[in-house]
Amino acid sequence: MKLAILDRDGVINQDSPAFVKSPDEWIALPGSVDAIARLSRAGWRVVIASNQSGIARGLFSMDTLNAIHAKLRREVVQAGGMVEAIFICPHGPDDGCTCRKPRPGMFLDIARRYDLPDLAGVPAVGDSLRDLQAAAEAGCTPWLVMTGNGRKTLDKGDLPAGTRIADNLAAVVNTWLSEE
Template sequence: MKLIILDRDGVINEDRDDFIKSPDEWVPIAGSLDAIARLHREGWRVVVASNQSGIGRGLFDMATLNAIHLKMNKALAAAGGRIDAIFFCPHAPEDHCHCRKPKPGMLQDIAKRYGLDDLSGVPAVGDTLRDLQAAQPLGCSLHLVRSGKGERTLASETLPEDALAHDNLAAFATWLLAEPVKVAA
């Protein structure tokens, strides 16, 4: 199975320091929808793993999050792509849950959903160090995009030494599709 895990805000859509709180605030990053469509056409299962603490903070509710994801899925369908599953953590940081990145619980749930013992070699793409930290213990291939908070992350954090940086999701997709295929067992 060719599986890829993407963070949402800053990777697929523009990020905001005050959270994406409505469908109107969800704006795709140039080229991201086409990148997902290319991955989909090449047989990749695209899964989103996203912290959505705005729910736990009371900034928006589940109906709003569902409306945001509906907008994203419709935009992807129009581009010829799709997201196979969306995993999210609704908790605030002070809840100390197991699913909030940088903890690996959400990615462990993805592995279970797809019947995988681990995620060795599965590409995980994010724009923050915590995205990579959640994926690293599961053996994922680590990729940081410079979009979203990526430039800030590169300037202020030390990335795992095996992490690769890409300008954006479109550049990552071009790189990945040129690589020999490694599938999750």
Template sequence: MKLLILDRDGVINEDRDDYVKSPEEWVPVPGSIEAIARLHREGWRVLVATNQSGLGRGLFDTSTLNAIHLKMQKAASAAGGRLDAIFFCPHSPDDHCECRKPRPGLFRDIAARFGLADLHGVPAVGDSLRDLQAAQQLGCALHLVRTGKGERELAGDKPLPEGTRVHADLAAFADWLLGQPAGS
């Protein structure tokens, strides 16, 4: 099974400091939807793992989040792609839950859903250190994109986890992944 895990804000869609609070505010990063479609056509099951603390902060409700995700799914479908599942943490940082990245709860949920002990080697793409830290705990192959918070992370003083590959954006990651020899 070829699984791939993407963060949402900053990877698939433009990130906003004031949160994506409506379908109208959800704007894809150029090339991201086409990248998802390409990956899907090549047999990858594309999953999303995203912190959505705007729910816990009361900035939007679950029906609004569902509408945002429906817009994202329809965009992927219109391009010939598919998002196989969306996992999200609805909590604010003050809740100290296990599912909010950098904690690994969302990734544990993904492993459990697909009957896996861990996610060793599963590519995980994020734009922040906390995305990478959560994925690393279950053995994912780590990828950072420069979109969203990615450039800021690279310019910061905290080192990325060892082995992290850096890509310009999701389209560049897809180019890299699809260019790998089968079985590598």
């Protein structure tokens, strides 16, 4: 099974320091929706793993988050693809959960969901150090994109061993599909 794990904000859509709080605020990054669709059409299972502490902070409800994700899924379907699943951590930074990145809980849940003994070799794309740390700890191959917080993350350094770097999600998908 070909599985890809993607962060949401800063990878698929524009990030906001004030949080993406409504479907109207969710704006796809150029080329990201088409990249997901191409991956999906090539037989990959595309899964999103996203910290969504705006729920714990009271900035938006689960219903609103579901509406945001419905918009994301609609745009991918219109491009001819599919997002198979969306895993979220609704907790705040100080809640001590195991699912909030940089902890690997969401990734381990994904492995269980797909009956995988481990995530070795599964690529995971993020724009922040916590995305890459969670991916690496779960055994994935971390990919850093230069969208969202990617440039700042690269400039800070200290990336997990084996992290690959690309300009954006479309460039990552181009690489994956050319390596098949």
